[in-house]
Amino acid sequence: MEFSKRREDPSVKGLRSGFGHQVRSNSPSNPSIGFGSSVRDASLHQYLSPEHAKAMSGNNSQGPVYKVYSSMGQQPESTAAYPGTMTFGTAQRLPKPGKSGVPGPGHYKTSPALGEQKESKRSTSPRAVFGTATRAGQEKVYLDGELMKTYYGKESAPPGSYNVPGALGRQVASTKESAPGIKIGTSLRALDYTVMRSKDMPGAGQYNTYRAVGKQPLSSKKTLPAHSFGKSTRDASKKTFISKEHEKQAYGIGSPGPGTAKPYTSSGSQQLSTKHTNPTWGFGTSKRLKDYNNNAPGPGTYYA
Numbered sequence: 581m582e583f584s585k586r587r588e589d590p591s592v593k594g595l596r597s598g599f600g601h602q603v604r605s606n607s608p609s610n611p612s613i614g615f616g617s618s619v620r621d622a623s624l625h626q627y628l629s630p631e632h633a634k635a636m637s638g639n640n641s642q643g644p645v646y647k648v649y650s651s652m653g654q655q656p657e658s659t660a661a662y663p664g665t666m667t668f669g670t671a672q673r674l675p676k677p678g679k680s681g682v683p684g685p686g687h688y689k690t691s692p693a694l695g696e697q698k699e700s701k702r703s704t705s706p707r708a709v710f711g712t713a714t715r716a717g718q719e720k721v722y723l724d725g726e727l728m729k730t731y732y733g734k735e736s737a738p739p740g741s742y743n744v745p746g747a748l749g750r751q752v753a754s755t756k757e758s759a760p761g762i763k764i765g766t767s768l769r770a771l772d773y774t775v776m777r778s779k780d781m782p783g784a785g786q787y788n789t790y791r792a793v794g795k796q797p798l799s800s801k802k803t804l805p806a807h808s809f810g811k812s813t814r815d816a817s818k819k820t821f822i823s824k825e826h827e828k829q830a831y832g833i834g835s836p837g838p839g840t841a842k843p844y845t846s847s848g849s850q851q852l853s854t855k856h857t858n859p860t861w862g863f864g865t866s867k868r869l870k871d872y873n874n875n876a877p878g879p880g881t882y883y884a
Contacts, residue, residue, distance in 0.1 A: 749761070794806070848860070
């Protein structure tokens with residue numbers, strides 16, 4: 581119980597040890613020495629001197645784990661010659677006697693000796709064929725002048741089957757001249773034309789006449805100049821410059837009336853560049869002096 585009460589004593593609470601790393605800047609930290617954590621293999625790689633390196637020769641070798649390449653087959657090293665290799669062939673054997681592709685007896689395809697010969701060393705004999713022409717075509721073959729006389733009238737038309745064109749109207753044969761034709765006209769008479777034309781004319785009181793006053797839509801009529809009343813305000817007319825003497829009569833028209841002017845105050849910042857702004861003084865807003873008694877730690881609250 582006494583031990584626990586002594587640990588809870590506020591006068592002892594927060595005291596730091598004088599050993600080890602010191603947090604406060606006015607208390608220096610003493611140098612500390614610790615045990616190394618590096619492995620021995622790393623210390624062997626440190627260079628100390630040439631004599632020491634000679635004594636350590638062979639420690640960095642890989643030991644009996646050499647990779648020896650085979651002397652047979654392809655050699656990966658350029659210093660070793662690559663001997664030639666022989667392999668078994670993969671070509672097919674000679675075909676069997678029964679499957680050579682030569683046709684057997686009775687399977688030869690020979691060309692006939694009659695008719696058209698396909699081989700260039702054999703000539704094709706001339707041949708005669710039966711004609712396929714008709715008798716009508718045979719009759720048109722010219723053989724002799726005396727024989728042709730026997731065919732006179734054979735192609736002529738029979739009686740009553742002639743197509744004789746008329747002598748009136750348009751002549752089809754080029755040896756006949758077509759006489760001029762006269763026909764009855766189809767145009768309207770004078771009375772009918774007047775009646776048809778009157779249908780498109782407007783009736784009494786249906787005419788659309790244009791006014792003689794104002795703008796004339798017809799180009800044959802001249803539009804006379806028009807005069808109208810002006811729409812501008814009097815305020816705009818007052819701004820028109822006529823003469824200097826006339827301008828003197830308008831002095832003060834644009835000035836504000838009594839009690840409507842807004843003068844600037846002479847105190848504080850001056851908005852007009854012609855007025856000088858006087859320096860100003862104000863009350864400070866910073867805090868008063870700090871009460872050091874309030875920020876000081878009380879008894880037993882020091883953090884040493």
